[in-house]
Amino acid sequence: MEEDQVSGEYLETQLIRRPVPPDLTKTFHFKAPLKIRSIPSEIKDISTIRHLELSESRMEEDQQTVTELILKQSLLLDHLLIEAAAKACNSSIEGESKKMPKRTTHTYSSEDAATDGPDTDLFVYYCKHCSSHVLITDTQLQKMPKRKTDKAYVLDKKKHLARLNIQEAGKVLLKRGEGKLEKQFRMNCVTCGLFVCYRAEEDLYSASVIYVVDGALSSIAAETNPQDAPVPPCISQLEGGLVQVAIEVEDRAQRSAITRVNADDVRVTVAAPAARGEANNELLEHMGKVLGLKLSQMTLQRGWNSKSKLLVVEDMTARQVYEKLLEAAQP
Structure with a gap:
């Protein structure tokens, strides 16, 4: 009876304290799936002992199966951890690459420069x-x-x-x-x-x-001599000895000035807003100074829009008006 009890306790100890591989103890805490009680003292016959031995061998097989499953789960977990770490690393690299500015390097030499002359x-x-x-x-x-x-x-x-x-x-x-x-x-x-x-x-x-x-x-x-240049169409000769000048008014400037004379129009800057009457008075005064005319010798008419004006001049030819405007033009 004592031997049976001792053998039963020994069997329980061997099953419960079965060694676990060292690499699994870090993550998993192994527990015996079955608890084996001590063999009762009433078991005396040989058949019962033999049945107990068979149960012991079966439990050893079950224990081995559980260990194999744990090993497989451990390998699978390691594989998943490796994949997760790789994905995290790739995502961090992509994030850094997006944050980094794109740079392009161009190399030039003196041969690429345009020649002077x-x-x-x-x-x-x-x-x-x-x-x-x-x-x-x-x-x-x-x-x-x-x-x-x-x-x-x-x-x-x-x-x-x-x-x-x-x-x-x-x-x-x-x-x-x-x-x-x-x-x-x-x-x-x-x-x-x-x-x-x-x-x-x-x-x-x-x-x-x-x-x-x-x-x-x-x-x-x-052309250094204005007389050699043709009169642009913005300065036209009218009947009765009148000359018409197409003017584009640029308002809200620092001062009155003629800034451009081309084929389309003569650009004149004024300080007053173009929508008010002060701009027309300022324009007539400045054109009178440039052309050397009195206010009674000039008439200002509406143009194609709010900034366009038509100046009609008396007692001058189109060539004379053109030469005066070229002399006063300040780009």
Whole structure:
């Protein structure tokens, strides 16, 4: 009986205190799924002992199965922890990359810089009749080759810049020597309609050469004498010896001044607001000083909008008014 009790206690101790792998004890606290009581003292027969031995072996198998399950769960947990750590690391890297500003490095050398000199300048050419802007190029008209037939300047678009401000004038067929026909797609000035240039191809952008009519364009910026420049259309001669000047008023300025004279209008700045009558009085006084006229020799009329005015001048020609305005212009 004592041996049976001792063997039963020994069996209980072995099952409950079964060693657990050291790597599992950190996370899991192993507990025996079954509690084995001490063998009662009444068990004496051999069959009962044998049955108890069978129960012991079965419980050892169950214990081994539980241990294997715990090991599998531990491996699965480790795998999940590794995946979670990897995702957290990737998300933190992406967050830092979004916060970091994007930078682009450009390397330049002295060879990339534009060369100095007159060849790199831009030349602006205007209509000879109305002074309206027509052509911007990087070469001078005098340096362009000329055609033998009509002395037109040949502007090669493959070699030089060509920015045109024109209106299409249609196709014209001309008879040349030996019975040949020449096809021209002509271009006129936008403001006055003067024939200024032409091309051989119908499409302006695909045309490789632009022919500039001799004497149609001039560079007003290069003119030192105002008498050599044509009178712009904003200054027109009326019947009865009157001259009309189209004026654009820029109000709320620091002082009265003429800041621009071009083909469209003459820009004049005044200190008073344009909506009030003081602006008209200030404009007349300033124009009288510039033109050397009295208030009785000038009449101010409404223009196309609130800032547009028409000034009618007496006892002066359009050329005289233009020269006076050019002398007083302050850009």
